[in-house]
Amino acid sequence: MMRFPLWLLPLTMVLSGCHSFEPKVEIVPWKGDKKAAVALTFDDWTPGHPAIVVPELQKRGMVATFNIITTTVKDWEPLRHAASLGNEMANHTATHPHPHGISFIEEISGAKEKIEAEIPTQKVLTFAYPYGEATDSMKAYLNEKGYVAARGTSTPMTDPDFTADGQDYLDTKSYSVMSETTLSDYAEQLAHVKRVGGMLTFLYHSVFNDSIRDFSYAWVVDSIFQQQLDTLNSFDLWVGTFADIVGYHQQYTHTKIEKIESSKNSFVFRLKESQDSLQNRSCPLTVTVNVDDAENIIVEQNGVTLPVKVVNPQQILFDAHPNKGNITLTKIPFKF
Numbered sequence: 001m002m003r004f005p006l007w008l009l010p011l012t013m014v015l016s017g018c019h020s021f022e023p024k025v026e027i028v029p030w031k032g033d034k035k036a037a038v039a040l041t042f043d044d045w046t047p048g049h050p051a052i053v054v055p056e057l058q059k060r061g062m063v064a065t066f067n068i069i070t071t072t073v074k075d076w077e078p079l080r081h082a083a084s085l086g087n088e089m090a091n092h093t094a095t096h097p098h099p100h101g102i103s104f105i106e107e108i109s110g111a112k113e114k115i116e117a118e119i120p121t122q123k124v125l126t127f128a129y130p131y132g133e134a135t136d137s138m139k140a141y142l143n144e145k146g147y148v149a150a151r152g153t154s155t156p157m158t159d160p161d162f163t164a165d166g167q168d169y170l171d172t173k174s175y176s177v178m179s180e181t182t183l184s185d186y187a188e189q190l191a192h193v194k195r196v197g198g199m200l201t202f203l204y205h206s207v208f209n210d211s212i213r214d215f216s217y218a219w220v221v222d223s224i225f226q227q228q229l230d231t232l233n234s235f236d237l238w239v240g241t242f243a244d245i246v247g248y249h250q251q252y253t254h255t256k257i258e259k260i261e262s263s264k265n266s267f268v269f270r271l272k273e274s275q276d277s278l279q280n281r282s283c284p285l286t287v288t289v290n291v292d293d294a295e296n297i298i299v300e301q302n303g304v305t306l307p308v309k310v311v312n313p314q315q316i317l318f319d320a321h322p323n324k325g326n327i328t329l330t331k332i333p334f335k336f
């Protein structure tokens, strides 16, 4: 594109009128402006996870959260590989104890140290309660240590409130996928979460086939598992790690748009996070803007141009960080 010739400026001002540029700017509840978010979580790192789950996710460009019992892992290389693909390796204690009469602090802190030592790229951000047994003291401990979220096992079928809105992040409910879960049960959960616009967390254990005899608990056959992933894909939801989804939601609920200034061709605002909900681990939030001419908007944060997705002629989307400087939307008056 050529430089904009300054002699055209008066003409542009006449054509664009004299009011200032006031686009409608909003932060969307889920990344990429998807209708809902789905976290796939896999407990106990059983043989089907590296052999079946990780490659099937990779084929579909999906990521998941694996909850690791650290003393049961004999080879950490497959976990490092899974983490390198964007999967989250999360804390499921050192030995999977019941919480009564044990030192859960050692169980939790020891497992976190082990995971972070064996997988240097992985910061442990979430936890899964062994047997789903959450206690107030464990929750207080996780909160104090800066965990983003912890997952329980309460089945959402009996509890209508399994979306992230208003729920306890440190005891997030989940839908257990069992051997007897039908594809229509699965699709029903997805249709529900898409309708209510919340978060759905699936809890898996074993996934098996003829060569991978993974029958540790609640085993799901490989072929059904693949159909479930394809069904999930067809719903066009945000499939992210548990830490990313809950982190996004926490940050979203604490961030507001604050206008700084506007002129004829530009609008400046910032994303102001009222509390440091992620303790300095800010993740980008997706912003949607309604404009007259979506093709001709440049978005910058701190002078750096951000990638923009044109959704339709009147709408753009982009990701920007809260509390990381002003965001400027500029109209390009002419293209040559």
Ligand SMILES: [Zn+2]
Pocket: 043, 044, 092, 096, 130, 131
């Ligand atoms: Zn477990």
